[in-house]
Amino acid sequence: MTRIAVLGAGSWGSTFAKVLADAVHDGPPTEIVMWARRSEVAEEITREHTNSSYLGEIPLPESITATDDITTAVTDAELIALALPAQHLRGYLAEVKAALAPGAVVVSLIKGLERGTGKRMSEVIAEELELPEQQIAVVSGPNLAMEIARGEPTASVVACRDEAAAEHVAALCSGAYFRPYTNTDVTGVEIAGIVKNIIALAVGICDGQELGDNSKASVITRGLAEATRLATVLGGRLETFSGLSGLGDLVATCASPLSRNRTAGRLLGQGLSAEEVTTELTQTAEGMKSARAVLELAQAHEVEMPICQAVVAVLEGKLSVENIASLLLARELKKEVAP
Numbered sequence: 001m002t003r004i005a006v007l008g009a010g011s012w013g014s015t016f017a018k019v020l021a022d023a024v025h026d027g028p029p030t031e032i033v034m035w036a037r038r039s040e041v042a043e044e045i046t047r048e049h050t051n052s053s054y055l056g057e058i059p060l061p062e063s064i065t066a067t068d069d070i071t072t073a074v075t076d077a078e079l080i081a082l083a084l085p086a087q088h089l090r091g092y093l094a095e096v097k098a099a100l101a102p103g104a105v106v107v108s109l110i111k112g113l114e115r116g117t118g119k120r121m122s123e124v125i126a127e128e129l130e131l132p133e134q135q136i137a138v139v140s141g142p143n144l145a146m147e148i149a150r151g152e153p154t155a156s157v158v159a160c161r162d163e164a165a166a167e168h169v170a171a172l173c174s175g176a177y178f179r180p181y182t183n184t185d186v187t188g189v190e191i192a193g194i195v196k197n198i199i200a201l202a203v204g205i206c207d208g209q210e211l212g213d214n215s216k217a218s219v220i221t222r223g224l225a226e227a228t229r230l231a232t233v234l235g236g237r238l239e240t241f242s243g244l245s246g247l248g249d250l251v252a253t254c255a256s257p258l259s260r261n262r263t264a265g266r267l268l269g270q271g272l273s274a275e276e277v278t279t280e281l282t283q284t285a286e287g288m289k290s291a292r293a294v295l296e297l298a299q300a301h302e303v304e305m306p307i308c309q310a311v312v313a314v315l316e317g318k319l320s321v322e323n324i325a326s327l328l329l330a331r332e333l334k335k336e337v338a339p
């Protein structure tokens with residue numbers, strides 16, 4: 001029996017646990033143990049096979065159980081998938097480290113950048129767990145949790161610097177409605193997932209301002225250029241951005257009413273403050289917290305990210321949403337593609 005731990009029983013952790021349980025592979029059957037912060041959520045998953053706070057009535061496979069104890073979840077697991085909010089991940093990793101089996105692979109499902117350090121989650125994991133790069137992977141792509149939980153087909157990317165490890169993780173999550181591709185560009189895949197949340201905030205602001213599809217397509221396309229510029233300066237690959245974790249996720253998130261980041265942006269665009277939006281949302285909208293960290297990382301590397309900069313100014317109450325479009329349009333004219 002292969003034992004897999006999923007830490008975080010929110011919408012993506014619960015859905016990815018279902019993906020793992022429904023995966024079709026030649027290896028031994030899989031036992032999935034989730035860690036939930038709240039004991040009542042753990043009990044509901046184990047006894048009722050649902051997680052009604054996040055996934056409504058959608059049934060979870062019986063091979064999934066849950067606990068509110070991290071050590072119990074992680075002990076003997078050969079794969080540990082992390083689906084916690086980015087700003088809180090580091091605080092849980094000492095407990096993970098103490099229970100981690102030798103050789104276990106740790107997979108980040110998280111699309112956020114740590115404030116204060118500017119670190120990607122794979123870097124936070126490497127630092128705290130002291131793992132080599134072949135034991136750290138990332139899953140990212142056009143993966144709106146609710147659609148996948150309903151069994152609607154999607155593709156995704158498993159990124160690991162070690163191709164064989166990426167293939168191993170991909171085999172464990174591949175199934176009838178989830179098709180993972182592998183990539184060794186961990187930096188590019190992570191930056192794509194982080195920045196698309198901020199671009200989705202900007203697209204949501206357009207929605208809130210009742211701007212049309214030309215405006216949103218312009219933001220999406222120039223947003224992709226911003227994400228690509230940052231990633232390539234950090235060592236990521238250009239081609240990743242025309243792939244599933246780049247363009248694919250950006251399109252899915254910016255187009256979908258299911259996206260929490262786009263929803264948060266719409267509320268900002270309607271005039272709510274960042275604090276009011278946070279109170280209104282019950283789930284994680286990573287872009288709200290990561291935007292400032294992304295801007296600081298970009299500035300440290302002299303990368304221009306005007307859309308991200310404008311979103312940060314809105315979030316920090318320094319720019320009114322009515323002025324965001326005129327600010328972006330008044331910038332100095334440029335070549336579309338950098339020489």
Ligand SMILES: NC(=O)C1=CN([C@@H]2O[C@H](COP(=O)(O)OP(=O)(O)OC[C@H]3O[C@@H](n4cnc5c(N)ncnc54)[C@H](O)[C@@H]3O)[C@@H](O)[C@H]2O)C=CC1
Nearest residue numbers: 009010011012013037083088110111143144145283284286
């Ligand atoms: N929901 C989605 O469609 C997708 C989400 N992701 C990413 O997965 C990560 C997790 O997101 P979701 O599961 O959607 O979020 P969520 O808000 O639905 O769930 C977050 C989970 O983390 C738990 N948690 C543990 N410690 C916490 C703390 N200190 N503060 C707040 N919550 C804490 C919550 O109890 C909850 O179970 C994010 O980085 C997100 O960008 C990635 C792909 C798809």
Ligand SMILES: O=C(CO)COP(=O)(O)O
Nearest residue numbers: 141142143144259260261
């Ligand atoms: O990452 C996601 C889809 O790939 C989910 O987006 P939101 O976090 O905006 O809901």
